[in-house]
Structures are given as structure tokens and as C-alpha cells.
Amino acid sequence: xxxxxGHSLAGSLGFFLVQNNAQFLKYYSSKRxxxxxxxxxxxxxxxxxxxxxxxxxxxxxxxxxxxxxxVGCIVCLIIFCCLRFYKKIPLSFLGWLWxxxxxxxxxxxxxxxxxxxxxxxxxxxxxxxxxxxxxxxLGGLSLTGSIIQFNNFLTVVQEIIVIPLLFFSVLFIIKxxxxxxxxxxxxx
Numbered sequence: 001x002x003x004x005x006g007h008s009l010a011g012s013l014g015f016f017l018v019q020n021n022a023q024f025l026k027y028y029s030s031k032r033x034x035x036x037x038x039x040x041x042x043x044x045x046x047x048x049x050x051x052x053x054x055x056x057x058x059x060x061x062x063x064x065x066x067x068x069x070x071v072g073c074i075v076c077l078i079i080f081c082c083l084r085f086y087k088k089i090p091l092s093f094l095g096w097l098w099x100x101x102x103x104x105x106x107x108x109x110x111x112x113x114x115x116x117x118x119x120x121x122x123x124x125x126x127x128x129x130x131x132x133x134x135x136x137x138l139g140g141l142s143l144t145g146s147i148i149q150f151n152n153f154l155t156v157v158q159e160i161i162v163i164p165l166l167f168f169s170v171l172f173i174i175k176x177x178x179x180x181x182x183x184x185x186x187x188x
Contacts, residue, residue: 001063002107003141003152004042006159010103011041013167018096027087040100043075044108059115059143063130067108067120072101107163109133111155112140137162 015037018024024033044066051060065071076097083089108120109132119132139155 001113001140002111002138003156003159005156006107006163007042007104008038009159009163010107011037011100014041014100023090024093027089037100040097041104043101044104063120065124067105067122068124069122070125076101110136111138112136114140114142
């Protein structure tokens with residue numbers, strides 16, 4: 001699984017996408033958008049707290065229902081409705097919330113998982129199987145022993161390098177696809 005630092009980095013990159021969005025800034029300050037991005041990008045790991053509260057074991061329900069795309073849709077819809085009740089925010093805000101929440105699930109699926117079953121239950125309630133990408137591009141955290149370990153340090157360093165590379169690669173590809181489509185429309 002990815003570290004909280006990696007998830008927060010994904011949240012900050014999500015903030016980067018909307019930091020100059022006039023529709024978002026009309027209702028929320030940059031500071032609140034940044035805080036929202038950090039919270040939502042880390043929200044699936046609330047299962048650590050729930051596991052401890054209900055089972056006295058932090059890992060009892062980790063990577064299960066809170067790491068589901070279905071639950072993510074519902075949670076983000078609830079957050080959106082609560083925020084929309086408070087202030088009229090655009091529907092695109094919901095898409096942004098989903099992107100932040102799903103970034104957490106995807107990063108956990110891309111990280112090496114030392115604990116069986118490996119992966120996350122991303123398709124709950126439709127399937128209780130654990131899913132992970134066949135190739136891990138992020139090192140995973142080790143939760144045995146002390147959290148301060150050389151392996152965990154290397155994982156965080158790797159996340160700081162790989163996550164922005166992934167993010168900007170996707171942005172580059174999207175930008176070029178849009179440019180290509182625009183050129184195709186102009187020639188037709």
C-alpha cells in the first residue's frame with residue numbers, strides 16, 4: 001500500500017488541477033480546496049480507525065469496503081451534497097472529489113503489497129476479491145515493527161518521484177489527444 005505521504009502528494013496534484021478554476025474559487029478559497037484535496041485523497045484509510053474502534057486491530061478491515069469504487073462514489077456524493085447545501089458548487093466539483101478518492105484506490109493497487117490477500121477490494125459489494133495491478137510500480141509500506149524503517153523511507157522517496165511523473169504523463173497524453181482531435185476537426 002502507498003504511504004499517507006504518497007496519497008497526500010496525489011491530493012496536492014489534484015489541487016494543482018483546480019487551483020486556478022474560477023468556478024471552484026468562487027465558492028472556496030485555495031486553502032480550503034487544498035485541505036479538501038488532502039482529506040479526500042486520504043479518506044479511504046479511515047478504515048484503520050474503524051478497525052481499531054470496532055475490532056481493536058488497526059488492520060482488521062483495511063483495504064476492504066472503504067477502498068471500493070462503489071463506496072467512493074457514495075462517500076463523494078454525500079460530501080458533494082453537504083457542500084452543495086452549504087454553498088452552490090458546480091457539478092464538476094463532484095468529479096474532482098471522485099478523482100481524489102479514486103487516486104487513493106489506484107495508488108494502493110499500484111503499490112507492492114506485503115500482506116495477503118494482496119490488493120484492495122475495489123469492486124465491493126459486487127465482488128469480495130482483492131485486486132492489484134500485476135506490476136507494482138510503487139514500493140509498499142511495511143507495518144511490522146517500527147514505522148521508521150529504511151524500506152519505508154525508500155517507498156516515500158519512490159512515491160515523491162513516481163507519482164508526479166505519472167500525473168504529468170497523463171496530463172501530457174490528455175493534452176496531446178485534445179490537440180490531435182482539434183487538428184482533426186479543423187482539417188474536416
